Amino acid sequence: MRHIINLLQKISPELIELIERRYTILRHVSHSQPIGRRLLANSLKIGERVIRSELDFLKNQGLLGGDSSGVSLTGEGEVLVRELYEFVKYFRGLHEIECSLKESLGLGRVIVVPGDTDQDELVKKEMGRAAARYLQEIMKEGHIIAVTGGTTVREVAEAIPVFSSERDILVVPARGGLGEALEIQANTIAAKIAKNLGAQYRLLHVPDNIGEEAMESLSRDPRISEITTTIKSANILLHGIGNAKEISGGRADTLEETRRLVAAGAVGEAFGHYFSRDGSIVKTIHSLGIRLTDLKTIEQVIGVAGGKKKADAILAVVSNRMETVLITDEAAGRAILELLGPLST
Amino acid sequence: MRHIINLLQKISPELIELIERRYTILRHVSHSQPIGRRLLANSLKIGERVIRSELDFLKNQGLLGGDSSGVSLTGEGEVLVRELYEFVKYFRGLHEIECSLKESLGLGRVIVVPGDTDQDELVKKEMGRAAARYLQEIMKEGHIIAVTGGTTVREVAEAIPVFSSERDILVVPARGGLGEALEIQANTIAAKIAKNLGAQYRLLHVPDNIGEEAMESLSRDPRISEITTTIKSANILLHGIGNAKEISGGRADTLEETRRLVAAGAVGEAFGHYFSRDGSIVKTIHSLGIRLTDLKTIEQVIGVAGGKKKADAILAVVSNRMETVLITDEAAGRAILELLGPLST
DNA sequence: TACCGCGGGACAATAAATGACCATATTTTT
DNA sequence: AAAAATATGGTCATTTATTGTCCCGCGGTA
Numbered sequence: 060m061r062h063i064i065n066l067l068q069k070i071s072p073e074l075i076e077l078i079e080r081r082y083t084i085l086r087h088v089s090h091s092q093p094i095g096r097r098l099l100a101n102s103l104k105i106g107e108r109v110i111r112s113e114l115d116f117l118k119n120q121g122l123l124g125g126d127s128s129g130v131s132l133t134g135e136g137e138v139l140v141r142e143l144y145e146f147v148k149y150f151r152g153l154h155e156i157e158c159s160l161k162e163s164l165g166l167g168r169v170i171v172v173p174g175d176t177d178q179d180e181l182v183k184k185e186m187g188r189a190a191a192r193y194l195q196e197i198m199k200e201g202h203i204i205a206v207t208g209g210t211t212v213r214e215v216a217e218a219i220p221v222f223s224s225e226r227d228i229l230v231v232p233a234r235g236g237l238g239e240a241l242e243i244q245a246n247t248i249a250a251k252i253a254k255n256l257g258a259q260y261r262l263l264h265v266p267d268n269i270g271e272e273a274m275e276s277l278s279r280d281p282r283i284s285e286i287t288t289t290i291k292s293a294n295i296l297l298h299g300i301g302n303a304k305e306i307s308g309g310r311a312d313t314l315e316e317t318r319r320l321v322a323a324g325a326v327g328e329a330f331g332h333y334f335s336r337d338g339s340i341v342k343t344i345h346s347l348g349i350r351l352t353d354l355k356t357i358e359q360v361i362g363v364a365g366g367k368k369k370a371d372a373i374l375a376v377v378s379n380r381m382e383t384v385l386i387t388d389e390a391a392g393r394a395i396l397e398l399l400g401p402l403s404t
Numbered sequence: 405m406r407h408i409i410n411l412l413q414k415i416s417p418e419l420i421e422l423i424e425r426r427y428t429i430l431r432h433v434s435h436s437q438p439i440g441r442r443l444l445a446n447s448l449k450i451g452e453r454v455i456r457s458e459l460d461f462l463k464n465q466g467l468l469g470g471d472s473s474g475v476s477l478t479g480e481g482e483v484l485v486r487e488l489y490e491f492v493k494y495f496r497g498l499h500e501i502e503c504s505l506k507e508s509l510g511l512g513r514v515i516v517v518p519g520d521t522d523q524d525e526l527v528k529k530e531m532g533r534a535a536a537r538y539l540q541e542i543m544k545e546g547h548i549i550a551v552t553g554g555t556t557v558r559e560v561a562e563a564i565p566v567f568s569s570e571r572d573i574l575v576v577p578a579r580g581g582l583g584e585a586l587e588i589q590a591n592t593i594a595a596k597i598a599k600n601l602g603a604q605y606r607l608l609h610v611p612d613n614i615g616e617e618a619m620e621s622l623s624r625d626p627r628i629s630e631i632t633t634t635i636k637s638a639n640i641l642l643h644g645i646g647n648a649k650e651i652s653g654g655r656a657d658t659l660e661e662t663r664r665l666v667a668a669g670a671v672g673e674a675f676g677h678y679f680s681r682d683g684s685i686v687k688t689i690h691s692l693g694i695r696l697t698d699l700k701t702i703e704q705v706i707g708v709a710g711g712k713k714k715a716d717a718i719l720a721v722v723s724n725r726m727e728t729v730l731i732t733d734e735a736a737g738r739a740i741l742e743l744l745g746p747l748s749t
Numbered sequence: 750t751a752c753c754g755c756g757g758g759a760c761a762a763t764a765a766a767t768g769a770c771c772a773t774a775t776t777t778t779t
Numbered sequence: 780a781a782a783a784a785t786a787t788g789g790t791c792a793t794t795t796a797t798t799g800t801c802c803c804g805c806g807g808t809a
Contacts, residue, residue: 063408066487069465070426074419081415095755108798111757120414127755127806142411440786453767456788472775474786 064149075150080105082147084113085122085132085140090181093129102181147173156392160385163399167383168193175390176211176366182388183365187214190363190386194297195219197359198256200226202294205233205349206252207330208245209299211363216248219255228258231290233298234331234348235265261286267331267346274345287347296349296357300364301328302372327372329362336371338378359383370394409494420495425450427492429458430467430477430485435526438474447524492518501737505730508744512728513538520735521556521711527733528710532559535708535731539642540564542704543601545571547639550578550694551597552675553590554644556708561593564600573603576635578643579676579693580610606631612676612691619690632692641694641702645709646673647717672717674707681716683723704728715739 068075087103088094096114100107114130117123122136132140148154153171160169170189174182194215198204206212230253232245241247246262253260263286265277278284303325306317323341325333331344332351340351354360364373365388374395377385387395412419432448433439441459445452459475462468467481477485493499498516505514515534519527539560543549551557575598577590586592591607598605608631610622622628648670651662665687669680676689677696685696699705709718710733719740722730732740 063491066484066491067412067423069467069484070488071419071422072465074416074422077416077419078412093755097754106798108800112797120417122414125756129755139411139414143415146408146411438786442785451767453769457766470787472786473777 092131095129187218190215191218205293207298211299216251222257230260235346236267295359327375329376334375437476440474516737532563535560536563550638552643556644561596567602575605580691581612640704672720674721679720
């Protein structure tokens with residue numbers, strides 16, 4: 060594979076630009092279909108006329124079908140996008156990034172999608188797809204899946220194709236936490252995932268950052284203790300990774316709290332734990348659900364996060380090496396390697 | 405492989421044209437180096453200016469190097485041409501042709517080079533290369549290689565790279581025959597091959613089409629009988645295939661003879677035997693050396709011939725299924741399949 | 750209804766590819 | 780040693796392809 064690509068690159072470098080351009084278009088269409096050429100041109104920052112010619116071409120090739128509301132992928136186009144993805148991975152050197160990251164972070168697997176989440180929101184969707192695909196790959200009947208909140212994990216939830224019949228799978232939130240907006244709460248996302256998956260779900264209605272005594276009394280509640288036990292016995296943990304600087308929840312008190320944490324060296328956050336750059340824990344938010352020590356018993360820990368800004372956060376969280384899988388984007392991947400560079404060279 | 409090509413063809417069909425064009429240029433250069441752009445443009449029938457841009461490009465890519473006497477392949481270019489060859493095979497469907505031919509003719513292997521020997525003399529050189537490469541692949545120490553005459557086999561001889569040290573290999577002419585021009589006589593070619601190979605050679609100075617009694621007496625000569633015995637114990641036979649209509653040797657009597665043979669149904673000739681379309685023998689030229697019945701004991705019989713005109717001749721000769729390998733060109737390959745078509749469908 | 754985004758047509762401006770020379774150096778042939 | 784053939788590089792008008800822009804009418808949706 061690598062070999063063939065090098066060959067092509069040598070004999071006709073202009074080709075790879077062309078393929079990449081067309082791939083970008085196809086991919087964008089696949090995310091926003093149906094869509095028109097103007098909107099496409101704007102978000103891709105390519106001349107409208109260029110898009111137009113390409114669209115005509117892709118239609119001729121039978122990859123795109125157009126109706127009055129815009130162009131969409133045909134079945135053939137859908138297949139092609141998926142297949143082309145592997146190809147583009149090589150062009151962009153994503154494959155190399157994946158390997159380097161896997162190697163230097165000691166992970167079981169790393170998936171890197173092209174682009175930068177900070178610059179193009181579609182990249183987040185792409186990560187979501189990759190994570191969803193991976194999740195479905197490893198998922199088995201009887202599994203319990205614990206998920207956290209966050210916009211990235213939400214994309215994962217939305218990327219899971221609807222499964223019509225039922226499955227013996229249980230989706231639960233990884234931790235309590237009701238502070239955030241409803242749409243990105245762990246509970247909401249767990250329900251969403253369960254719904255698409257055709258699985259069951261249980262929710263945990265517990266606020267985070269509660270006091271020691273409150274936690275104690277809550278955990279004595281039989282219904283709550285039952286669900287927390289279930290959570291702790293999860294087979295798969297799917298979690299996002301937050302940048303410590305940007306976690307505030309909007310409230311003034313947590314903003315102040317965040318500042319203190321950052322001053323204490325926190326750079327990354329995941330499932331209620333703040334990590335410093337070297338991977339050690341700066342603070343654990345008081346709540347119920349999964350704690351760092353529980354990770355050992357979980358078969359698959361999947362971390363999903365992207366964007367250059369989150370590079371150090373990802374590095375901090377993943378340095379604990381409890382993750383088996385990291386799904387990120389090109390920008391973050393490169394940034395992490397750069398952070399790692401001076402050490403590993 | 406097939407899969408990747410389809411992918412590329414779908415996403416950017418213009419690519420294959422481009423690659424093919426560049427490949428053609430590289431290949432031509434590799435045959436005629438050093439060569440200038442004008443000559444190149446003429447023989448390739450491409451605009452001079454176009455050649456020029458492509459040449460500039462290929463130089464930039466480090467595939468071509470130019471001095472004042474013209475452009476030549478660099479080491480990298482040479483490697484690339486070879487690798488690209490496999491690629492182009494797929495583009496042109498040569499791979500399919502090879503498989504179909506192999507299947508319908510029941511051969512051990514078929515190698516098809518792109519182009520038409522009748523239209524572009526370089527194609528013959530290309531066949532020569534392919535045959536030379538194959539020959540070197542299967543050749544072992546201690547082998548005896550028997551070769552026939554003809555322009556095509558001469559190209560094979562010339563395509564064999566010079567081997568500096570010596571090898572325990574013996575090259576002999578497959579049959580007697582001094583009628584033809586010196587350069588394409590079996591003896592000359594055997595010597596040439598041996599020289600390039602770093603092998604020994606023995607010659608057989610016997611005219612063809614001799615009378616029964618003359619043959620008898622010649623074969624009683626100890627020196628001649630020794631070499632004929634050697635020839636009959638050859639491990640590899642490399643032979644050309646002639647079109648019955650075009651074999652005349654220039655002399656009036658053989659011309660007349662040829663006419664008679666064609667009238668009798670002969671379409672193809674190989675190592676002194678005339679074959680009719682269904683593969684049966686019309687006539688065997690009286691001479692010493694390999695006869696059809698000897699082929700059974702020869703491990704590898706390699707037939708080399710190309711050009712649309714020879715399609716029926718090749719089919720006739722190869723129909724005996726004594727060949728293990730056929731090396732031909734695209735035009736002949738397609739023509740043969742067409743001849744075969746009505747039968748095999 | 751008014752609006753937004755859709756495809757498609759049209760066209761000028763711009764960029765790229767091509768064809769057709771010439772000048773001159775070098776190699777090869779005579 | 781001269782002559783012929785071939786080589787590269789430069790130039791430039793011409794043709795062809797690409798691109799930017801604007802306009803039009805259509806069909807959903809707010």
